[in-house]
Amino acid sequence: MTTTDGDSEEDTIHCATCGMQVSLKKAMVHMEKCFMKLEGNVSFGGVVKNEGTNIFCDKYDPVQNAFCKRLRVLCPEHTREPKVGLDDVCGCPANWDPVVKEHPNFCRQAKRSCTKHHCWEKLYHADLDQEKLNQWLKLEDLNEQIRMIQWQMDYRGSLLGMMLHSTLTHENT
Numbered sequence: 001m002t003t004t005d006g007d008s009e010e011d012t013i014h015c016a017t018c019g020m021q022v023s024l025k026k027a028m029v030h031m032e033k034c035f036m037k038l039e040g041n042v043s044f045g046g047v048v049k050n051e052g053t054n055i056f057c058d059k060y061d062p063v064q065n066a067f068c069k070r071l072r073v074l075c076p077e078h079t080r081e082p083k084v085g086l087d088d089v090c091g092c093p094a095n096w097d098p099v100v101k102e103h104p105n106f107c108r109q110a111k112r113s114c115t116k117h118h119c120w121e122k123l124y125h126a127d128l129d130q131e132k133l134n135q136w137l138k139l140e141d142l143n144e145q146i147r148m149i150q151w152q153m154d155y156r157g158s159l160l161g162m163m164l165h166s167t168l169t170h171e172n173t
Contacts, residue, residue, distance in 0.1 A: 028118040036076035044069045053136065055129045071133075073125045084111050092117035 011024045017034035045066030049058050057068040057075040068078060092114075094105035107117055 025115055028115060032119060039076050053132075055133055055136075071126055071129050073122055073129055086110075086112070088112070090114040090117050090120070092120040 012021045013024055013027050014020070015022050015027070015031055015034055017031060017038055020030075022030045045061065045064050046069045047066055049060070049067045050056050055072060057070050057072045057078050059068045059075075059078040060066075061068065068075060070077075072079065088111040090107040090109050090111045092107040094107070107114060109116075
């Protein structure tokens with residue numbers, strides 16, 4: 001971290017992504033934009049579009065012949081940042097917990113000048129979507145276990161199963 005000489009001391013920091021020197025006030029925004037550029041170069045694709053879930057981006061890329069599988073909220077290629085109005089308030093809850101429904105205290109700074117909670121809404125929605133995805137994957141695992149147990153119960157007493165897996169004792173007389 002360096003400090004420039006002059007009337008207004010402005011601290012600068014090097015961006016972890018591009019190495020450029022950026023003022024601390026603009027560091028969070030700059031680093032997010034750099035990361036989004038870098039993230040846009042990486043492909044997360046699948047051949048099947050997810051039906052019924054609104055978690056994934058699912059934009060079709062004809063060049064790769066695949067659907068985008070990033071979280072919809074965080075996809076840098078297909079999601080644009082909403083414009084921030086002059087009168088918009090930050091509104092970030094004081095104690096950020098996705099489980100808690102009511103938050104009594106909020107940040108009341110203007111959204112454009114609040115550097116402490118940059119893009120908190122996007123991260124909050126991404127956190128919720130990630131939790132939905134984790135629950136959905138657990139449900140898929142449980143459904144697979146139910147299917148396997150059902151299959152084992154259906155074929156437990158079958159004649160073919162008894163013939164293939166039973167031991168016979170042969171007596172010599």
